[in-house]
Amino acid sequence: MTTSTAPATPADLAARYERGDFLLATARHALLASGAVATATDTEPSRLSGALPGLFTDSGASIAVGVLPFDTSDTTSTPGHLVLPRAVHRASSDHAAVPPRTSLPRPVKVTPVPEPEAHLAAVRAAVSALSDRDLRKVVLARALDLDFDEAVPVAEVVRNLANGNPRHTTYAAQLPDGRTLVGATPELLLSRTGGAVVSRPHAGSMPRSADPAIDKANGEALLASEKDHVEHAVVVESVVEILRPFCRTLDVRGPELVSTPAIWHLSTTVTGELIDQDVTALDLAAALHPTPAICGTPTDAARSLVKELEPFDRAYYAGAVGWVDAAGDGEWAVGIRCAEIADTAMRLYAGGGIVPASDPRTELDETSAKFRTLLAAMGLEI
Numbered sequence: 506m507t508t509s510t511a512p513a514t515p516a517d518l519a520a521r522y523e524r525g526d527f528l529l530a531t532a533r534h535a536l537l538a539s540g541a542v543a544t545a546t547d548t549e550p551s552r553l554s555g556a557l558p559g560l561f562t563d564s565g566a567s568i569a570v571g572v573l574p575f576d577t578s579d580t581t582s583t584p585g586h587l588v589l590p591r592a593v594h595r596a597s598s599d600h601a602a603v604p605p606r607t608s609l610p611r612p613v614k615v616t617p618v619p620e621p622e623a624h625l626a627a628v629r630a631a632v633s634a635l636s637d638r639d640l641r642k643v644v645l646a647r648a649l650d651l652d653f654d655e656a657v658p659v660a661e662v663v664r665n666l667a668n669g670n671p672r673h674t675t676y677a678a679q680l681p682d683g684r685t686l687v688g689a690t691p692e693l694l695l696s697r698t699g700g701a702v703v704s705r706p707h708a709g710s711m712p713r714s715a716d717p718a719i720d721k722a723n724g725e726a727l728l729a730s731e732k733d734h735v736e737h738a739v740v741v742e743s744v745v746e747i748l749r750p751f752c753r754t755l756d757v758r759g760p761e762l763v764s765t766p767a768i769w770h771l772s773t774t775v776t777g778e779l780i781d782q783d784v785t786a787l788d789l790a791a792a793l794h795p796t797p798a799i800c801g802t803p804t805d806a807a808r809s810l811v812k813e814l815e816p817f818d819r820a821y822y823a824g825a826v827g828w829v830d831a832a833g834d835g836e837w838a839v840g841i842r843c844a845e846i847a848d849t850a851m852r853l854y855a856g857g858g859i860v861p862a863s864d865p866r867t868e869l870d871e872t873s874a875k876f877r878t879l880l881a882a883m884g885l886e887i
């Protein structure tokens with residue numbers, strides 16, 4: 506395996522991305538991996554983690570990159586997929602050089618899955634199910650299928666995502682079936698650097714607006730919204746509960762108001778000091794996933810409800826994307842604000858947390874705003 510750290514900025518690495526590579530990039534640091542000396546594909550994350558020491562030794566690679574699906578339960582048919590790359594480039598920088606924006610093909614067909622009316626009905630059904638089944642929260646998503654009459658230029662979509670979301674994590678990963686997952690997420694599932702563990706759950710949302718007065722009012726309304734604080738607290742409680750046995754100390758700061766170019770969010774930063782250095786970033790990410798930010802609480806009941814109410818298989822949407830190295834360090838982002846690209850077709854996903862006080866129309870609008878991350882990277886406003 507070859508490794509390089511210079512001379513490149515994170516934006517250079519995003520610009521160098523080619524279809525088939527793995528990319529995880531913010532304005533401050535980026536990892537671009539290409540080729541494969543070994544791969545591991547398994548529906549059980551702990552088996553993937555258990556296989557890694559042997560794979561590192563046999564292949565000579567010192568890092569694995571990849572994806573976990575949304576559903577990592579016993580009954581899942583979608584595997585986690587790790588690649589031990591042939592070459593890894595890393596970059597860090599305090600400033601973002603902005604790559605040029607390229608215009609992309611326009612879709613010949615746009616299909617909401619399900620139709621907006623059906624999503625409204627699903628949200629209503631979810632609100633009833635919360636009380637009937639004693640759930641505190643469930644996250645319901647919808648998809649948008651875009652069809653093109655030419656291949657989607659994946660690398661240009663990735664460049665535009667990085668260009669448009671420099672404070673967030675742009676990612677691209679090859680899926681085991683050959684499709685490419687691309688996205689720009691604000692949410693850090695887990696990073697481990699030596700003994701330092703960080704998770705930055707996001708939950709609670711309000712759309713951004715081009716009108717500065719409306720935009721500011723939306724942010725303030727989110728900060729004051731009891732419904733959104735409930736939705737957020739459920740996630741933080743779960744993250745803290747799961748990390749506690751692994752950490753000597755845990756510090757919880759938040760929630761604070763943060764934003765992406767498309768959405769206001771509530772975000773909390775959880776930091777911890779790891780007790781056992783043998784617990785890797787992948788182990789911790791797998792323990793946390795799926796958080797109630799993308800599934801619900803309690804997890805199993807929420808996941809069942811998601812499967813009942815959504816008319817598609819989430820596959821890698823709302824999964825995790827990241828890397829782990831031979832020392833156990835790594836970074837895993839929550840796989841949201843994303844699309845799966847297969848040649849001339851692209852499926853965008855957007856979801857939102859449903860709690861008893863959720864209003865179906867507001868939830869539908871929230872998912873529309875969340876689609877904007879990908880639509881903007883495609884040069885589209887639909």
Ligand SMILES: C=C(O[C@H]1C=CC=C(C(=O)O)[C@@H]1O)C(=O)O
Pocket residue numbers: 644646692707708709710770797798799823841842854855856857858859875
């Ligand atoms: C599930 C998604 O967002 C999650 C992350 C942040 C805020 C969320 C919310 O307010 O509902 C969601 O929990 C998505 O973007 O598809």
